[in-house]
Amino acid sequence: MAMVNPPAPPPLFCQSYECGVGKWVPRKEPFTSLKDVQIAYSNLWHPVWDGCGVWDPLAKLEGEEKKKLEGQRLVDTLNWEWVPGRGLLLEYDPVDFVVRMLRSPGGLVLVGDSISRQHWHAIYYTFRHLNITFDSNPKHLPLAGVANVEQFVLSKTSAMTKILQEKAGVPQSRMERPFFTLLEDHMGLGESDIRAITNAKPDYHWYHKFRRVEGWEDHLKWLAMPREGEEVSVTEDTLVMINAGAHWSRHELAMLRAPTDQQEQALLEDTYPRMIDLVTSRLSPIERTSIYYRPTSPGHPKCEDHTVPYKDMADARRQEQNLVQRLKETVSSPDDKKLRSRWDWDLFKRHNELWNRTIHVMNERRPAGAMGAKWHYFDVWDVSMQRPDAHLDPGKDCLHWCLPTIFDEWTRLFYHRVNLDEGRVK
Numbered sequence: 191m192a193m194v195n196p197p198a199p200p201p202l203f204c205q206s207y208e209c210g211v212g213k214w215v216p217r218k219e220p221f222t223s224l225k226d227v228q229i230a231y232s233n234l235w236h237p238v239w240d241g242c243g244v245w246d247p248l249a250k251l252e253g254e255e256k257k258k259l260e261g262q263r264l265v266d267t268l269n270w271e272w273v274p275g276r277g278l279l280l281e282y283d284p285v286d287f288v289v290r291m292l293r294s295p296g297g298l299v300l301v302g303d304s305i306s307r308q309h310w311h312a313i314y315y316t317f318r319h320l321n322i323t324f325d326s327n328p329k330h331l332p333l334a335g336v337a338n339v340e341q342f343v344l345s346k347t348s349a350m351t352k353i354l355q356e357k358a359g360v361p362q363s364r365m366e367r368p369f370f371t372l373l374e375d376h377m378g379l380g381e382s383d384i385r386a387i388t389n390a391k392p393d394y395h396w397y398h399k400f401r402r403v404e405g406w407e408d409h410l411k412w413l414a415m416p417r418e419g420e421e422v423s424v425t426e427d428t429l430v431m432i433n434a435g436a437h438w439s440r441h442e443l444a445m446l447r448a449p450t451d452q453q454e455q456a457l458l459e460d461t462y463p464r465m466i467d468l469v470t471s472r473l474s475p476i477e478r479t480s481i482y483y484r485p486t487s488p489g490h491p492k493c494e495d496h497t498v499p500y501k502d503m504a505d506a507r508r509q510e511q512n513l514v515q516r517l518k519e520t521v522s523s524p525d526d527k528k529l530r531s532r533w534d535w536d537l538f539k540r541h542n543e544l545w546n547r548t549i550h551v552m553n554e555r556r557p558a559g560a561m562g563a564k565w566h567y568f569d570v571w572d573v574s575m576q577r578p579d580a581h582l583d584p585g586k587d588c589l590h591w592c593l594p595t596i597f598d599e600w601t602r603l604f605y606h607r608v609n610l611d612e613g614r615v616k
Contacts, residue, residue, distance in 0.1 A: 203615050204277030209603055210569040212274040214499040214576055220269045224261035227268060231594070233318040242267060242592035243583030245494035267580045267592055270499055272573055272599045280609060282602040284316045285354070288344075288369060290608070292358035295420070295478060296413030296428035297369035301406065303376045305487065305590060306433055310372040312597035314342065317370075323348045324370070331368065333409055338374040338401045343367065360423045371413065376400040378434035378469050387464040388457075390445040400437060407472045414479045427480040429608060431568065434469060435486025435541060436589065438462055439534035451531060458534065462541055466548050470565070474552070479563040480611070482604070483549060485542035487574035487591070489535045491516040494584035500576045510575065535589075542571060568607060570600050 221227050228238040241260025244251065251259065272279075291297035300310045317324070324342040327334045331341050344351040344365060355365055377384060377400050385394070403409070414428040439458070440446050446457040473481055490496070491513065500506040513536045518527040549565045574596060582590040591597065609615045 202278060203606070203610065204274040204279060206607070206610065207567075207569055208276050209274050209279060209606055210572050211276075211503075212272060212572070213502045214270040215273050217269045217271050221265050224265055227265055231315065231319060233315070234321070235318050235323065236315065239264060239594060242580075242595070243586070245584040247585060264592065264595075266497065267595045270577075272603070279602060280606045280615060282316070282598075282605045284320050284322065285357070287605055288317060288322060288354055289358045290426065291369040291429070292354065292360050292364060293424060294414075294426040294428045295364075295416055295424055296367070296410070297371065298429045298431070299371045299373065299410060299413060300431050301373045301375060301378070301410075302431075302433035302484070303374065303401070303435070303437055305436065306431075306484075307372060307374050308591060308593060309431075309484075309597045309600060310340065310370075312594040313601050314370060315594060316598075316601065321348075321350045322354070323350065330366070332412060333403070336403065338403050339409075340372040340374075341368040342370040344369060358423070361419060363417060364420055364424050368413070373403045373406045373409065374401050375403045375406050376437045377402070377465075378432070379465060380404065383465075383468060384443070385445075387468070388443055388445050388461050394445050398442070400442075410473070410479070411476050414476050416478060426612070427478050427564065430473075430479055430481040430563075431484050431604065432469075432473075432481060433484045433486060434465060435538060438465065438541065439532060439537070441529065441532040441534070454532075455534065455537065458537065459540075462537075463544055463548075466544060470548065470552065474562045474565070476563050477561045480566065480608075481563050482566045482568040482607070483545045484568050484600075485545065485571050486538045487570060487596075488538055489517075489533075489589040490578035490581060491520055491535075491588060493578045493581040493588035496578040498579055500578065503572050503576060506572075506575045506578075510578075539571065566607070566611065568604060570603065573599060573603065 221230070224240065228240070231238055241257065242263040244256065244259045244263050246256070300306050323345040325345055327339065327341050328343050329335075331343070333339045333341065344354060346365075351365070379387075380402060381396055381398075384390070410430065417424070438461075440454050443458065443461070446454055446461065448454040448457055473479070488510070490510065500509065514531050517530045517533065517535060521527055521530060546567045546569075549567045552565050577596055580592055580595045581588045582592050606615070
């Protein structure tokens with residue numbers, strides 16, 4: 191009888207999209223107090239996290255009572271960790287992450303809105319905790335002093351910088367440039383592009399004040415450009431995490447007008463893929479880059495009603511139905527209800543899927559040996575959807591997130607994904 195080989199064992203680590211499919215479970219070693227949290231996140235340069243907003247509908251909380259409740263809420267939201275349904279996640283190693291950044295011409299670049307800025311904040315906090323120090327926007331850099339730009343260059347006087355340089359094996363020229371950059375651009379496009387793709391009338395008054403970094407695409411090209419003398423050691427791709435989502439709504443794009451909500455949303459749905467096409471066409475030619483689209487994370491109407499995560503994704507889907515109706519129920523006046531519906535939170539998932547499909551098609555069509563940017567879809571939708579309890583300010587802000595809660599898991603997932611995509615784990 192012929193011998194039958196046993197089936198190959200499953201991979202030890204979760205693979206690609208598997209990592210974002212799972213559930214939140216209680217932390218194995220829970221924080222028992224705010225003091226525990228502050229010890230775990232201690233550093234010498236920034237105030238330690240001290241709380242998250244608490245639901246106070248009558249505005250009665252103040253002073254020490256409010257501060258104590260905010261501290262406890264931070265403890266409660268941090269006492270959960272993400273577990274993939276299949277496979278394991280790498281433990282996040284900030285030192286290794288910075289070394290990887292140094293081995294690319296431009297390090298890691300975040301492009302997006304205020305939620306991207308929140309994530310940037312949480313990431314650099316992990317560096318501070320390990321005595322990794324840096325200077326922000328030194329004068330010798332392009333865009334130094336430009337609004338909405340943060341460029342971090344490792345401090346020359348720090349002993350930790352020397353250790354990181356030795357680990358990375360890179361020349362001093364690389365140490366003069368950023369290892370971590372934030373370009374806070376809410377739309378990804380400027381006024382002329384937005385006017386064109388929305389078919390705005392010539393006399394439409396441009397009142398918008400989106401945060402913008404004019405020419406951010408060119409700056410990204412500069413960051414990713416290989417330098418003479420760095421050919422041997424600075425060989426990895428510049429990493430880019432980009433999002434263009436929450437501001438692409440009828441609330442922000444008032445030129446999209448039609449008789450009914452459905453018709454207005456149809457106009458927005460026609461506009462959004464045009465934005466995707468413009469952004470991808472401009473970034474795709476940039477060589478030596480790996481671009482990760484981070485989906486827009488969900489808002490949770492009435493997030494103040496939640497103190498723990500959903501038990502799994504099925505539970506989240508069931509409880510988060512009728513999104514727009516529930517969002518409108520949070521206010522009383524007809525005008526406010528109309529405003530809430532124009533936030534278009536119900537389109538976030540659809541817009542994310544457009545990005546996912548676009549990236550899939552681009553990768554299918556990518557010729558073997560192509561030199562342009564590599565595109566990836568970095569899925570954090572399920573991870574975020576299951577955390578209605580972790581928003582910034584319950585009852586007031588159920589879209590942004592309490593720092594550093596959910597962002598720490600995004601960072602861990604991203605670190606794992608980069609190592610996976612670049613072949614350092616199997």
